[in-house]
Amino acid sequence: MYAGPGRKPQLLKQLEGYVHKELQIISSSEPQFQEQRLQVYQDAFGCFIKEFKTYQPLLSAIKREYENTLAYQQDQIRExxxxRSHLRLVTEECERKVQARWEEERSEIRALKTEKHQLQRVIEAMKEKETATQAVVERLQSDLSAQYLQYREQRDARQLLIWQINDLTRGSVEEEHPADGNSDARDPVQLQLSLKVCRRDLTTAQEELTRMKAEYWDVVPRRNWDALEQTHQQNLSKMQTLQSDFDQLKREHDILLELHKEGSMQNKTNEPSTQQKDESVSQEQNQVESDHLSDLIDSESPEKSTLTVQEFR
Structure with missing residues (x-):
């Protein structure tokens, strides 16, 4: 049973030969190929246990436990x-359902896209229709306004015609019955129409007055402006005339002063009588100048008073 170093035991050779022989007999195409291979190894292990009497109980217990475990696992596999077959069927069914659902969703998506494009076209058509309808409504509103104005004018004309007819009828009745006590009564239609016209004229006048006050509150009337402009031109011309007269008088006064200085320097050595004569001449000249200025002032005083009155106005 036991071999020396470098040699296999006889039992090992027999067991290996048995296993090799049995495995060659088993075909891999058989349905229970794995179970048959396991059975060969179990038989070899049983022979091995029989040869070792001392370890036979332990090895038998180990073999039995392995066999029980394998049997349990086989039972579980059979259960x-x-x-597993049901799971495979369910998986295939789920895959078919998912594929069918995906096809349905893709068809629904295509249908929704088509419907979306159709709705967009419908919306654009409705917008165009709404624009056309709005244009028609605006045109109808303008036509209605014009027709309303025409009807109102016709109503006013009809009321005026009725009033004229009533007036003519009343005139003929008064001619036929001059002693009638109700001759002073007036037509109610005429009164209402007159009142309406008066109210409309009053409203128009108030609006015009308000507008004029708002636009021309800081504007001077034209006639006042023309009067002020004319007064200004008159005052300006008078001032220019007075300025020229004043310049002329100033020049004459300067000349007289120069003459007086020259005469006084020439006659410094003359007699006192001559000085008195010169003084009298100078006084006479001054008197003449003062009289001339007084005459000018007196001649200009009416114009100044007129200017003052105009400015006051």
Whole structure:
């Protein structure tokens, strides 16, 4: 049973030969190929246990435990086999459902896209229709306004015609019955129409007055402006005339002063009588100048008073 170093035991050779022989007999195409291979190894292990009497109980217990575990696992596999087939069927069914659902969703998406494009076209058509309808409504509103104005004018004309007819009828009745006591009564239609016209004229006048006050509150009337402009031109011309007269008088006064200085320098050595004579001449000249200025002032005083009155106005 036991071999020396470098050699296999006889039992090992027999067991290996048995295993090799049995495995060659088993075909891999058989349905229970794995179970048959396991059975070969179990038989070889049983022969191995029989040869070792001392370890036989322990090895038998180990073999039995392995066999029980394998049997339990095989039972579990047999129980799970229908579940695996059912799972495969369920998986295939779910895949088919998912594929069908995906096809339905894609068809729905295509249908929704088509419907979206159709709705967009419908919306654009409705917008165009709304624009056309709005234009028609505006045109009808303008036509209605014009027709309303025409009807109102016709109503006013009809009322005026009725009033004229009533007036003519009343005139003929008064001619036929001059002693009638109700001759002073007036037509109610005429009164209403007159009142309406008066109210409309009053409203127009008030609006015009308000507008004029708002636009021309800081504007001077034209006639006042023309009067002020004319007064200003008159005052300006008078001032220019007075300025020229004043300049002329100033020049004459300067000349007289120069003459007086020259005469006084020439006659410094003359007699006192001559000085008195010169003084009298100078006084006479001054008197003449003062009289001339007084005459000018007196001649200009009416114009100044007129200017003052105009400015006051």
């Amino acid at each position: 799970l086999e229908p579940l």
